[in-house]
Amino acid sequence: MKTVRSAAAELLQRCRSGRAFAPELLDQWLAEDTVLSGPDRRLLTQLVCGVIRRRATLDALIQPLVERPWSAVEPVLQDLLRLGAYQLVVLTHIPAYAAVDATVSAAGELGWPRAKGFLNAVLRRLAALVSEDFVSSPAADAVPLDESLPLESWSADSPPLRYRRLRQALLPDPQEQSLEYLAAAFSLPRSLVSRWLERQGWQETIRWAAWFNAPPPLWLRVQTRRVSREAFRDCLAAAGIASQPGPHPQSLYLPDPPPVRQIPGYAEGKFTVQDLSAMLVASALEPHPGMRILDLCAAPGGKTTHLAELMNDQGHVLACDIHPRRLETLRRLAQRLGLNCIEPHLLHPQEPPPSGPFDAVLVDAPCSNTGVLHRRPEARWRWRTQDLKTLTRRQADLLRQALAAVRPGGTLVYATCSLEPEENERLIQELLRAFPRLEVEEEYHAIPGRPADGGYHVRLRCR
Numbered sequence: 001m002k003t004v005r006s007a008a009a010e011l012l013q014r015c016r017s018g019r020a021f022a023p024e025l026l027d028q029w030l031a032e033d034t035v036l037s038g039p040d041r042r043l044l045t046q047l048v049c050g051v052i053r054r055r056a057t058l059d060a061l062i063q064p065l066v067e068r069p070w071s072a073v074e075p076v077l078q079d080l081l082r083l084g085a086y087q088l089v090v091l092t093h094i095p096a097y098a099a100v101d102a103t104v105s106a107a108g109e110l111g112w113p114r115a116k117g118f119l120n121a122v123l124r125r126l127a128a129l130v131s132e133d134f135v136s137s138p139a140a141d142a143v144p145l146d147e148s149l150p151l152e153s154w155s156a157d158s159p160p161l162r163y164r165r166l167r168q169a170l171l172p173d174p175q176e177q178s179l180e181y182l183a184a185a186f187s188l189p190r191s192l193v194s195r196w197l198e199r200q201g202w203q204e205t206i207r208w209a210a211w212f213n214a215p216p217p218l219w220l221r222v223q224t225r226r227v228s229r230e231a232f233r234d235c236l237a238a239a240g241i242a243s244q245p246g247p248h249p250q251s252l253y254l255p256d257p258p259p260v261r262q263i264p265g266y267a268e269g270k271f272t273v274q275d276l277s278a279m280l281v282a283s284a285l286e287p288h289p290g291m292r293i294l295d296l297c298a299a300p301g302g303k304t305t306h307l308a309e310l311m312n313d314q315g316h317v318l319a320c321d322i323h324p325r326r327l328e329t330l331r332r333l334a335q336r337l338g339l340n341c342i343e344p345h346l347l348h349p350q351e352p353p354p355s356g357p358f359d360a361v362l363v364d365a366p367c368s369n370t371g372v373l374h375r376r377p378e379a380r381w382r383w384r385t386q387d388l389k390t391l392t393r394r395q396a397d398l399l400r401q402a403l404a405a406v407r408p409g410g411t412l413v414y415a416t417c418s419l420e421p422e423e424n425e426r427l428i429q430e431l432l433r434a435f436p437r438l439e440v441e442e443e444y445h446a447i448p449g450r451p452a453d454g455g456y457h458v459r460l461r462c463r
């Protein structure tokens, strides 16, 4: 039988192979697992996602305590040390002895019994440096926690963050080395922090960085064709699930959600999981019954199905993607939500999309994902400034394909879940220069935590 820590270490090992991402692996694992209790399932998710997200912080704390070069430590033992350190420093609900003992025992379960002494020694050294004092501002001896805060408090300029005090300064001094402190303490690539600091300054960068380390909030999009948002809230309340309506008329925020499949109405297609900022995109396209819409980057179908709902399932949404497995997910989602006006269409790379003309085209482009780093734990470690060139070239190609497919007078909505101007407004400004017949009707920057995911969308009219 697997314990939570050995399951976490095994999943971290699989994530390292790069063949799958943590959220998918966790979904799969939890769907097959019959042993772990509810709290253990939550802890497993927290450990795997937290260790990946906070890798730079954990390494900064552990490496000075290891008496051999870090590169000489087996990757599986590095994972176990990070797992132990995450529990000791970043989490607040696990006693130090339990964090150390359970993590060291996991080494035995994973076939590394002879490493137990080494792990025990390093983790005990770290435990001795960890205090139970918390402060509210950055310092070289203060490590930010990954706490969930009430949704409203993220909108404040300075959300009430807590930092754990260490007995020794193990991080760079934030006064003298602000960039290095943010990169290590909040665990972000230096080049990304440097852009954010330059664009928006210290306080807002901290707010973003903390938002991207906290567990991602769960928003539902209620299928109001089937049930009103109020009636659905009543069903949730009857099941003991609290919810808060958000600014989009279909949106509900769940502060303390159960596993999604256990939410009443799942099988009947009464809702789908979608972040509030993503909901604004399909609405920005202003779909209505009878329209013919091309969704150029459709999988796994969050926005395609939203378009179809807003069209009351009347008309045609051609849902294209180049990814067969994700397109299959889209097909299943449309089925669960009972939406028949969607036609999934697999595009082969380099194949142009079906020609139009369409009344509207949605380009929800592949991007750097910098607005959703909390939902994709690995995404921050894939960030490379130089990749922006390739991404924007691909985004520009998709925009050109969309323009060729939309009818005169039709609508083009472009969206990303990126915060980087090159992928957003700058790309659109270039497009407007090249195609003067285009007109911007609506442009929206979703700011992380105010109140949901970061991203961008623009609605263009093609005259």
Ligand SMILES: C[S@@+](CC[C@H](N)C(=O)[O-])C[C@H]1O[C@@H](n2cnc3c(N)ncnc32)[C@H](O)[C@@H]1O
Pocket (backbone or CB within 6 Å): 296, 297, 298, 299, 300, 301, 302, 303, 304, 320, 321, 322, 323, 326, 347, 364, 365, 366, 367, 398
């Ligand atoms: C941001 S995701 C789309 C998310 C989706 N719209 C939703 O709301 O669930 C971008 C998608 O673009 C797809 N993609 C990448 N390059 C593409 C291309 N040249 N043509 C069509 N789809 C592409 C990827 O496979 C990926 O599924």
